[in-house]
Amino acid sequence: MTPAGVPLLSARGVRVAFPGRRGAPDARAVDGVDLDIGPGEIVALVGESGCGKTTLARALLGLVEPTAGQVSFDGRPLEYSGRALKAYRRRVQLVLQDPSGSLNPRHTVYDAVAEGLRIHRFDGDERATVAGALSRAGLRPPERFFLRHPHELSGGQRQRVVIAGALALEPELLVADEPVASLDASVRGEILALLLRLRDRLGLSALVVTHDLGLAWNIADRVAVMYLGRIVETGPVERVLTAPRHPYTRALLSVLPEATGDPVILTGEPPDPSRVPSGCRFHARCPVLAGGAADRAGVARACRERDPGMPDGSGAAQVACHWAHAREG
Numbered sequence: 001m002t003p004a005g006v007p008l009l010s011a012r013g014v015r016v017a018f019p020g021r022r023g024a025p026d027a028r029a030v031d032g033v034d035l036d037i038g039p040g041e042i043v044a045l046v047g048e049s050g051c052g053k054t055t056l057a058r059a060l061l062g063l064v065e066p067t068a069g070q071v072s073f074d075g076r077p078l079e080y081s082g083r084a085l086k087a088y089r090r091r092v093q094l095v096l097q098d099p100s101g102s103l104n105p106r107h108t109v110y111d112a113v114a115e116g117l118r119i120h121r122f123d124g125d126e127r128a129t130v131a132g133a134l135s136r137a138g139l140r141p142p143e144r145f146f147l148r149h150p151h152e153l154s155g156g157q158r159q160r161v162v163i164a165g166a167l168a169l170e171p172e173l174l175v176a177d178e179p180v181a182s183l184d185a186s187v188r189g190e191i192l193a194l195l196l197r198l199r200d201r202l203g204l205s206a207l208v209v210t211h212d213l214g215l216a217w218n219i220a221d222r223v224a225v226m227y228l229g230r231i232v233e234t235g236p237v238e239r240v241l242t243a244p245r246h247p248y249t250r251a252l253l254s255v256l257p258e259a260t261g262d263p264v265i266l267t268g269e270p271p272d273p274s275r276v277p278s279g280c281r282f283h284a285r286c287p288v289l290a291g292g293a294a295d296r297a298g299v300a301r302a303c304r305e306r307d308p309g310m311p312d313g314s315g316a317a318q319v320a321c322h323w324a325h326a327r328e329g
Contacts, residue, residue: 006075007036008205009060009092009173011313013069016055020274027274029055031229032069034313037173042199042206044216044237046252047226050270056226057175057209062088074172090120093166097178099158103150109134110146113165120169129168136202137164138194156187163194173205174198180215192219213252217241222315225249228270228281230310235317245317245324247288279304280322288323297326 016030029052037043045053058064060071062078062085071078073088093116096102103112113130122129134142137160150158159179166174176195180188196219198204208219216223216237223241224234225248233246244250251264266285271277283289283303294300299322302308308325311318319325 007072008039008041008074009035009037009207010072011035011056011060011069012072014056014059014066014071015068016052016059016064017067025274027272028229028276029273030059030066031273031276032310033226033229033231034310035060035224035231035234036313036315037205037207038315039172040199040203040205041222042195042208042220044208044210044220044223045226046210046213046216046223048211048252048270050273051226052229052273053209053226054177057177057207060207061092061094061175086120090116090169091171092173092175093169093171095162095166095174095176095179097181099155099162099182100150102162103158105150107149108146109139109148109150109153109161112150112161113168116165116169122169130164133164133168134161136167136198137161138190139164154187155183156190159183159187159191160194163191163198167198167202171204173207175207175209177209178211179208181210181212188215189218195219213241214256214258224311225252228276229273230281230320231313232282232311232321233319234311234313236315239317245319245328246282246321247286247323248282251287279306280308280320294323297323299323299326 012034014030014033017026017028020026033056047053059066065080078088110130113133114126117126117129131142134145139145139160180191195206210216220237223237224231227248233240233249240249241253244253251266253259254264264287268285277284280303288294289300289303294303302322308320308322310320
């Protein structure tokens with residue numbers, strides 16, 4: 001059991017770089033991230049495609065060894081030996097976005113849920129454990145689903161089978177990568193409600209990786225907004241999504257269907273992670289800088305030349321933005 005005040009999962013200074021081709025600079029997919037997830041807490045990791053959020057999630061799962069920095073679980077640094085990782089992955093389970101791709105079409109539902117138990121050489125009652133996992137995932141009566149194959153299920157039922165496979169090992173943390181992206185709108189709410197029930201009933205923690213701030217609003221206790229390999233704003237979900245401080249967070253929120261006012265359209269594409277801009281890495285696309293507000297606040301030069309730093313990973317509301325700090329100072 002995690003001691004009081006100690007995060008269940010903690011990343012400190014985590015960097016993941018991929019070698020460039022033909023002598024090009026390394027691509028800094030994750031570029032110095034601090035992030036904590038507490039027991040029973042749901043954290044949403046939000047950002048555009050290519051911002052590094054999936055690579056960070058893979059590093060937290062032990063699927064990618066960080067180039068630098070450290071991942072700790074339950075107060076202990078993660079080890080990368082085969083035996084240590086196998087034990088770790090029993091406690092931390094991945095839920096992928098595409099249930100059709102995660103499930104072997106030739107396997108029955110029973111075999112899909114039992115697979116992890118067999119890999120970890122579970123010595124208890126396999127049938128009862130599979131039935132319990134399916135029931136907790138909302139597939140009842142579970143025995144009715146044992147001999148079905150994925151093609152016989154709806155998209156929502158397939159995602160529940162994937163979640164049941166993760167639950168069978170009784171993990172302490174779920175890492176859910178776009179868990180409802182491939183589902184119809186009518187089913188998304190059911191899966192999000194299921195994740196919240198699992199947290200309330202089992203005490204599960206979760207990291208939900210998503211591009212959708214609306215999803216974060218519905219499920220997360222805390223949100224971390226990521227841009228070009230770094231977290232640029234973090235804090236309690238109500239604080240960040242009702243009073244965003246970073247221009248990037250504001251732009252993401254402005255295009256939600258329920259947003260008021262005109263959407264903020266960011267110019268250009270996110271920079272190449274092998275050629276990260278100087279200063280604030282968002283400055284080339286920043287509407288605050290382009291519109292003159294940063295200049296009026298006296299921070300335009302700092303935006304272009306000085307790194308604004310990074311949030312420290314705790315639960316406090318923090319932002320990496322010279323303009324936001326100038327406004328609040």
